[in-house]
Amino acid sequence: MPSIKDVARVAGVSDKTVSRVVNREPNVKPETFRRVEQAIQDLGYVPNRAARLVRSRKSQVLGILTDLVSVTPYSNDIVRGAQAWAHANGYTVIVVNTNGDDDTEKAAWRTFQEHSIEGVLYVTMYHRLINLQASDCPLPTVLVNCRSTADQSLISVTPDDYRGSQALTRHVLEQGHRRIGYIRLNPVLFGAEERYRAFQDVVREWGIPDASITTKIGMSGVVGQEIDHSYQVTQNMLQQDAPPTVIMCGNDEIALQAYLGALTLGHRIPDDVSIVGHDDFKTVSKALKPALTTAALPYYDLGFRASEALYGVISGEGATGSAGSVKMDCPMVRRESVRPLPDSQRSLADAGGNARHKD
Amino acid sequence: MPSIKDVARVAGVSDKTVSRVVNREPNVKPETFRRVEQAIQDLGYVPNRAARLVRSRKSQVLGILTDLVSVTPYSNDIVRGAQAWAHANGYTVIVVNTNGDDDTEKAAWRTFQEHSIEGVLYVTMYHRLINLQASDCPLPTVLVNCRSTADQSLISVTPDDYRGSQALTRHVLEQGHRRIGYIRLNPVLFGAEERYRAFQDVVREWGIPDASITTKIGMSGVVGQEIDHSYQVTQNMLQQDAPPTVIMCGNDEIALQAYLGALTLGHRIPDDVSIVGHDDFKTVSKALKPALTTAALPYYDLGFRASEALYGVISGEGATGSAGSVKMDCPMVRRESVRPLPDSQRSLADAGGNARHKD
DNA sequence: ACAAAAAATGACGACGTCGGCATTTTTACT
């Protein structure tokens, strides 16, 4: 592994001049520049970051700390997004999975310090609240897909579950649906709460009577090993009197269960029952027939945006406190699983009440 | 950021003694050891890897080069497996996604060299053949999920698609199925070839007549944007005269299509038709009702095993040439989507021919 | 108690790079 001095010798200049060429500093004669470049080429010289770092303290490395690569493999897109930003900006990324283990997390922070990392992305694989103090973080940190209840000053980048669910609910109502089944995500998840709240708010805003809404919990249990009742829940809903014309699912996995449940009962989608999901897990949402209308969790963007934010913190560009925190939209992805109801079918007669949207 | 000298001063010893303590070298008086540890604690000293590296040339860092995080997000488990090995063995991991771009790949190799990385895992996100020379790799390299047609000497760790498919086919035959539909994976994929070949070999070995086999291609087109015909293909198969009693799918995504196609036609699974997949994409295979019998792609193990192999190369423990290459088993995961056929239904009468397994 | 061996500790320099500053070469201007 040749060093800068080897290059200097070959090019017949001093090591400092080589350094200048390598770092594109000014004040190098074109002719010298050429000679040095040639020598670099010939020797296959590659600068040594470690040595550079010993002097300049700029590692150009970012750390990513993830809790566990949960059952939903899609959240890896957060990491991809972060990497994309990093490589576009000359940074390298070190990733450590803690698997939710505290000791591993401790070790990871230490590793990051040893590597003189400039900043850390603290990524959770599902949207949740955590309990982290800024003082626990020995390095500049940005929270991704989570927020800290303990310390508001930690900047976070999270998906806006509320708005995603809101858009979906509005869409469903605009298509004329009034009898609605809602299958909730595992209540343990933060997103579950937000999504359900948005659903309720919109439904109330439109004056839909409670009687025409059926809500059930589709998943429950510890994250990672939850029990999924949504298949059965769907079938129960469809077999009740005046069944819902649309089933809104807490996420796409539940939507898959809803499809299976409905199809097995001989219902056609969306002719007999419409279905919407949430998250846009493409392996599911695009694969279903008809393709699923859902709201896309912006995982990739979360990672990308968070890296930008982290860079802001590192380079000290203001943005202190939670002022820098961002909620990113979950845009609705309209596919074919929601059928517009003809006017004639929009009454609520058989579910009691017939309130309509006020506008 | 305190240095080893700050610690030395506080502990009242020389920097070298601190170094000894940090690296657990012998010949330090217990009392001195204690004092130094205390000083380290008090100052929050963390050794600086860069400085260490400048001298010792052992970075304890592995690089992971991935082509693209393809449509199947599951292959990320390869990376997880590699990380698991790394962290268990004191290594840190740098990941770079090339998105299949040659320039990015070039840049990645360079970055790896700059970081004095010890070795590289060259990971492809789907099982395929690549065209890489050992001479293209400036660092010790192990291929994961791919093999090089250009250079046999590159060690590779790949899944054994053939044996996975073989096990699945045998299972299906053992359950008494004789009229079989086979929906092929995109022929562009290396695994598609292997799996189909295994299927054919077993079927032939058992003496099943060609007439009772229906084979169709389920996906085609460029990887990442393929067209999926398998939904329609399934329905066609089920509507033919003497339809297959089991449909074997090139992978689990195709199996999902098969489920949807079958259910929509009113067929029950596995009562009317059995289905098997391949890959064990859990979001699909465990979610389906009934859960899918499939063969598990050992992604995690691939990554873990490959790291071990790479370490072997780095530390020069023989294992030269493709002698070190490994094919890892894809164990069958037996769930509920295959129904054993009662003897009375095992004839081939209506499909022409009635050959039986020879043993 | 004393020498020899063993253990513990320290002084110093090198690793590859780059910042600071001194020195040399070139350019611009009279």
Add this chain to the structure above:
DNA sequence: AGTAAAAATGCCGACGTCGTCATTTTTTGT
């Protein structure tokens, strides 16, 4: 041509750590 300013280049040392080897302290055996 001569001089001042600007440009180009080089020398030296420091970053934090650890290897080498010298020095000091402790232990062991008589």
